[in-house]
Amino acid sequence: MKHLPHLTFLRSFEAAARHLSFTAASEELNCTQSAVSNHVRSLEEYIGRPLFVRLPRALALTEVGEAYLPSVRHALQEIDVATEALLSQKRRREVVVSCPTSLASVWLAGVLRDFHLTHPDILVTVHGTVWSDVEQDVSDISITMDHTDDLPDGAVQLWDERLVLVCAPDFRVDGAPLTDPAQLVRARRIQVLGRPIYWELMARHFGIKSFEATGGHKTDVSTLAARLAAQGLGCAALPRVLARPYLDQGELIEPFQTDIRNPWVYCARFKSRTPTPSVRLFKSWLLDAAARMEG
Numbered sequence: 001m002k003h004l005p006h007l008t009f010l011r012s013f014e015a016a017a018r019h020l021s022f023t024a025a026s027e028e029l030n031c032t033q034s035a036v037s038n039h040v041r042s043l044e045e046y047i048g049r050p051l052f053v054r055l056p057r058a059l060a061l062t063e064v065g066e067a068y069l070p071s072v073r074h075a076l077q078e079i080d081v082a083t084e085a086l087l088s089q090k091r092r093r094e095v096v097v098s099c100p101t102s103l104a105s106v107w108l109a110g111v112l113r114d115f116h117l118t119h120p121d122i123l124v125t126v127h128g129t130v131w132s133d134v135e136q137d138v139s140d141i142s143i144t145m146d147h148t149d150d151l152p153d154g155a156v157q158l159w160d161e162r163l164v165l166v167c168a169p170d171f172r173v174d175g176a177p178l179t180d181p182a183q184l185v186r187a188r189r190i191q192v193l194g195r196p197i198y199w200e201l202m203a204r205h206f207g208i209k210s211f212e213a214t215g216g217h218k219t220d221v222s223t224l225a226a227r228l229a230a231q232g233l234g235c236a237a238l239p240r241v242l243a244r245p246y247l248d249q250g251e252l253i254e255p256f257q258t259d260i261r262n263p264w265v266y267c268a269r270f271k272s273r274t275p276t277p278s279v280r281l282f283k284s285w286l287l288d289a290a291a292r293m294e295g
Helices: 007-019 022-029 033-047 063-091 101-118 181-185 197-205 222-230 240-248 277-294
Strands: 052-054 059-061 094-100 123-129 141-147 162-166 189-192 235-239 264-270
Touching (some): 101 240, 101 277, 189 197, 197 235, 222 240, 235 240
Parallel strands (some): 094 123
Antiparallel strands (some): 162 235
């Protein structure tokens, strides 16, 4: 790289040219008047031409100085803007997370509540997703639901998910309470679009050969499936994490206990670039909360 004048010389020149005074420039730059004068003289020696006309009680720019000043001022402004942008990014007290809307509403919201109580100065932005994640580089942390046979590179599985069968407390099959797995063949079943494996695994678990179509409601939002089940519109096979709030509140019940491993699991991916302190804090908090889900 070509040798350039020292940045301090350029800053002293710009300040002296703006004030037309070495004394005023020294006050602004928090240094001595002689230091500013020496900086400017060194710059003039480097260029080989005078930049100021030294008058008894004032300064005046030479033609060279007037021509040089706009470029120097623009370059210094560009350096200041770039440096401030870099520093503000380092100081940024914000975390951007993308997460499936179902999980965000029933689990991540509680994680954010507890995180905010401890770190109220860090703002978290959440982008809700359904089937696909948001565009690359939008989020510091991306939570996705992935099949265990096809986990993305660098993905961290948050916990080992289980499936649960749920229905409303007063749900009936042919007028009778749901008390026998054999009744599932005739029961209204809510389908989660894109996840037929849920009911397939239920059938296998209970020794049912297959489920025929029942004309039940369908949705691509798992929490809506839970809500429909709570309204008595059918029974649903769902990840336990999504059904848990409804079970805790008594809006849904488990007519039969199950222990079915869900092949679709929640994973987190973290940007490979150097994270800010805020992102590191939230990442640790998120993984701790996920570890408690295993318990």
